[in-house]
Amino acid sequence: NAGVTQTPKFQVLKTGQSMTLQCAQDMNHNSMYWYRQDPGMGLRLIYYSASEGTTDKGEVPNGYNVSRLNKREFSLRLESAAPSQTSVYFCASSLDSFATQYFGPGTRLLVL
């Protein structure tokens, strides 16, 4: 039982490059989330998917897109990376919107 997995673990991009962060969960959870965490800013919600087939913006969605590919997978795409997107990105899942969230190990992204 792997829980929540994220790939890649680390990534360095140049400004303007694109990339997709992958997230998968094997707990049969309905809800999935993408957060970014920056020093002094805490966890900020980028996008979430309350259930398969739905996605909604969180607190800081600009510059990102998401796809809920199926119940297990929720990807985050940066179309044109900017230095301000340098951060640690966490994916999380929960049984429903009110339940405990379980986090993946994170992706550390550096945009030069």
Place this chain on the structure above:
Amino acid sequence: RKEVEQDPGPFNVPEGATVAFNCTYSNSASQSFFWYRQDCRKEPKLLMSVYSSGNEDGRFTAQLNRASQYISLLIRDSKLSDSATYLCAVNRDDKIIFGKGTRLHILP
């Protein structure tokens, strides 16, 4: 008032002492409350959910005060391994909002 607010600390506490954190929230309709622990460069992990009647798990006790809109975490007989950042989390509609965390350093 911020949605979920915590004292950032750091709290520097000698080993064996008792330490308590509070977390205030602004949405009186919130129904789900949690404490998470986050170690340096790691993901947050659930420490405990917070129930209306309060709950205890070993050395950890969580309380909810709906009237004053805060949750608390009490750690008794603190260990060096308790050093971490403690995040509170509260639901708003269909999302969970996290506080920025309180840093705890247990001193030998």
